[in-house]
Amino acid sequence: MKLNSKIPEGKLEEKWRNYQANSHLINPTNKKKLNVIVVGSGLAGAGAAATLAELGYDVQCFCYQDSARRAHSVAAQGGINAAKNYQHDGDSVWRMFYDTLKGGDFRSREANTYRLAELSAPLIDHFVQQGVPFAREYGGVLVNRSFGGVQVQRTFYARGQTGQQLLMAAYSQLYKMIRAKKVDMLPRHEMLDLVVINGKAKGIIVRDLTDGTIKRYAADAVVLATGGYSRVFRLSTLAIGCNGSAIWKAHKRGAYFAAPSFTQIHPTALPQSSDAQSKLTLMSESLRNDGRIWVPTKKDDARKANEIPEDERDYYLERRYPAFGNLAPRDIASRAAKERIDAGHGVGPLKNGVYLDFKNAIDRLGLDTIEDRYGNLFKMYRKITGINAYEKPMLISPAAHFSMGGLWVDYELMTTIPGLYAIGECNYSDHGANRLGANSLLQASIDGYFILPNTINNYLQTELAEERPNVDHPEFERVEDDVKEHIAKMMAINGSRTVDDFHRALGKVMWQECAMSRNRAGLEKAIIQIKNIKKEFWSEVKVTGSEAELNPELEKALRLADFIELAILMCVDALQREESAGAHFREEYQTKDGEALRNDADFMYVSAWEYNTGNFKLHKEELKFEYVEPTVRSYK
Amino acid sequence: MKVTCKIWRQESADSKGNFKSYETDGLTEDMSFLEALDHLNEILVLKNERVVAFEYDCREGICGQCGVFINGRAHGPHDHVTTCQLHMRSFKDGDTIVIEPWRANAFPILKDLMVDRSAFDRIIEQGGFITAKTGTAPEANAILISKEVSDKSMDAAACIGCGACVATCKNASAALFTSAKINHLNSLPQGRPEAHKRVLEMTQQMQLEGFGSCTYTGACEVECPAEISISNIAEMNARYLKAKLLS
């Protein structure tokens, strides 16, 4: 199948307007007849479900958590970017578009990225209207701060809880529509498979997590908004329940998976302290606004941070990237940290961290200002580590954080399966090979609120004439049987190792070979290792309890089974892309001074993988840059 | 380190539960409390037993999904933390830790330590939103909101919906939760047009769900991980009385 990105005609600034002017509309009485399934209730999912319901569609929304409000959008701390130019510092839609494109190392579509920047300003209006208490000046206007990879101040924030506040807005709008009986909300329901009838997405099979019942749901279109898959590394900044199962199942049913190896490692998480650790807590990147990152110049320096004199501190980001300094983009900051740690300059009990120091900022701005800006983050740091960061520098280290990769989608956010959409982090759309800070909340919201509700009509109007989707269709029965068989097979193994044990093994391989830097030999080895893990998983895993009850262990096992398969594809993709771009750093392709070496001649495309019973076939979507000249991404 | 976990086990909503003790060895002080439970569950799996069902998701104190009663306190011995932010360094080697689910009739037990908090969602459903369709918003800076008002609204909006307030309250009152949402929205100019309707409908739902009434013990604000102040409840009362008088 040839990939059609469906980029509209016209100049870059006019594409979205042209699209809207020419797309099909559906009259309100007909909308009522159409129903849409939304899987996931984060910013993208809840935003889409609420907006589609407002437009008149009949919506069913699913999430695995106990409430829509738990979705992991809640954890985003720093903020949301918008080209409002409130600071009068030369910002514009164009500049934001360019920053995002450059931040992603020119591996995303110009048209998508431009649309992201273009819709950012109205999105802030939207959230203010819905009651998000963004930070404000005394005069009452909105405040901005700067963020990594950018030289203007365009980030809007609500203390260190921006994601929470935006999600609460989306969740509340979702419940507004639930009250209006336009959305049927099904928490504690996990999608286990996609039903494709005559090549079109027509429904899903879900497991009711409270009692294990397998249920069928039919719809005219299915929207996946299931978030990122960085839990493939096991240790990540994601919620423990975050998983890649819905998109993986969709992939196996025919949706192409784009750039799976593009996963971002966040530079400012708390270092791992033991093997039993289940999660790495993120400290917002916004801390890099005022914090300075350093390591001792001396290797294995055993002195305490405060005892190390100024001239024996290496502010390596400021040294290597004088123009951006501590605000260098995430991939660069993470890699630079890894480089220093690997070179023996790491600090902390396990020598796996670097310092993030606020002493200068406190001297310059005063304790009150720092407390006002980051108070809750400092508090959180203290809760977890027991350390007061106003007095001692924080210890941070890189952690798996965001997946730029995801289901391949066209300009309309539709996957390669007609009627199946992917929005938010689970798609591959705007971020290219690396996402800029505070662009994640933005993309999730814009996909859900503004884009999907405008593009889904185009498909749904063709479905009006079709037969109503029906769960009695034999295909539903077939897929449901597949799901039941899959579960039964897993329950029957009764081996000798726990699910977590396998997850740790998988995470170790992935973190070692497919994280911040990658190489051919390592990836080839990783693929073999993961295949072995898979084989062993299916013969040795042990899940207790039964499938017909609330069974958290089974939930974990089902998710891990999919992660293992996804991990293989990630390595395959990383191996195939013989260049360094954004977060994807292949050691064989670097400049003399250790910077990423992109290969535009051979790899200026999005890799979209087709699943073919255990094998993966590559399709290429060539990227054309008509408005921007891809340059070497320098933050020096 | 080794501790004895005395955990409430209950098969399902309708079945009878009871405490079971588990000697749990091989823990370290750096482990979070939930990681210790993970560890216990791995031991149980290998012993061919059902795992202990407990809630969690983000494990960084913001999603609000985790929450159990630990040694007589909601979210454990410290003030203002979630269960996932509690670490084993808060316990001593050899301790017995009693772990119970949130107990409130409005939060029926699903299994073991998991409860159903959908009553909170239904309270939000009755007005915990601003009625504004996507696409109808005016320019963001067209509405000026002073820093004081915005900060106050944010203080209330910080609620994570974990239910510790209900769990710790002797009356299983949801007043702190409900008031936080009402004050978040009603103090903002955007939320004012439906302010009276909101406070009346949300509080009505709060009562229908079977939560008790607030008697100001103040336990909720001590346990609240988001440090929502009990003054929110008083403010809700003021808003309620005003709405009642004016409508």
Add this chain to the structure above:
Amino acid sequence: MSMFFRKSVVATTGLFLCIFLIVHLSANSLLLLPESIARSLYNSYSTTLRESTLINVVGYILYLSIILHVVYAAIITYKNRKTRSVSYAVNHKSENSSWASQNMGFLGVLVLVFIVVHMANFWARIKLGIGESVGLDTDGYVDVYQVTYDLFHNVYYVLFYSILMIPLGFHLFHGLKSAFKSLGFYHKKGLRILAKISLVYAAVMAIGFGIIPLIVYFK
């Protein structure tokens, strides 16, 4: 009937009773004066009160307040008890809240017991004329002072009276500040000041009411 209505009734009546206690205590403090002055002042004061129409109306409001306060508090307590069928095996309430706030119902019952006994001893005799009749003093006033004096020289009664002023103090301490919250006073700094006022008020009332019988007894 909403919980807000019930709470408002308890709060309003409670506050009214708090004001009443101030008046009551100031009358009681007359007992601390030398007997010669105290008797006539006390008796004339109580007679004035009994004969004033306004005070009689206030009196009826007072009875009604006590009844409403008790009835609604009982309803609230009953309803609140029904919100948790299974209680915690371990519950360290003392770590997050004051003992008084956790035991308002119990404290209230003790105070009620006191009020019943107290009214049987004074109000029933003086106002309703039940039991032994009360004599007149030299000025021709009903000798309430003598009634009080006799009672305050009964060791059991003094102990009963003084000890039950302790739960009254706790009840007032939590009740006063809570009443303001129920009625919607939410100013944060104001609430902090109010908490201190409640403490002082409760202490003055409990110590004041509690110590007078002891002083009279030992005088």
